Amino acid sequence: MEQKNFDAVRKLVGYARFTTPRALELLNEIYRVQGVLQNYIYPSFKLIEKTRIGSKYIKKYDSPKTPAVRLLEDPGTNLSTRKKIQLTLESLNPVALALEVNNLQEKLLQHAQILTSAYPQGRGA
Numbered sequence: 001m002e003q004k005n006f007d008a009v010r011k012l013v014g015y016a017r018f019t020t021p022r023a024l025e026l027l028n029e030i031y032r033v034q035g036v037l038q039n040y041i042y043p044s045f046k047l048i049e050k051t052r053i054g055s056k057y058i059k060k061y062d063s064p065k066t067p068a069v070r071l072l073e074d075p076g077t078n079l080s081t082r083k084k085i086q087l088t089l090e091s092l093n094p095v096a097l098a099l100e101v102n103n104l105q106e107k108l109l110q111h112a113q114i115l116t117s118a119y120p121q122g123r124g125a
Contacts, residue, residue, distance in 0.1 A: 008038075013105070016112045026108045033100050040068045041094045 012034060018027060043064035051058045068085050071077050077085075 013108060023108065023111055026104055026111060030101060030104045030108065033097055037097050040066055040089055040092055042066065
């Protein structure tokens with residue numbers, strides 16, 4: 001996960017230090033909603049093969065799919081899990097989820113700005 005800190009964390013919540021219980025609530029909610037988007041809506045490439053030829057690496061990727069779709073396609077996934085994933089996929093509204101993430105990000109930013117103005121030496125946010 002460390003190699004994805006910028007993409008998975010910093011783009012989402014920025015670089016501020018959040019130390020209050022309210023900030024923790026907002027962060028947990030952002031991560032919950034973003035996790036749903038990441039696992040059910042946003043497709044990603046999966047590395048299939050990596051071959052070294054001299055000093056170069058040749059990489060082959062699978063077609064982009066969401067983690068949920070990959071689970072549905074996996075023959076090892078049991079029927080109850082497949083049903084649960086399928087029901088969740090059918091019930092999701094990607095636009096509403098993205099708007100919810102944006103609203104939560106704004107609340108978190110406002111919270112950080114309030115704390116920054118309350119503690120001008122940089123403590124608290």
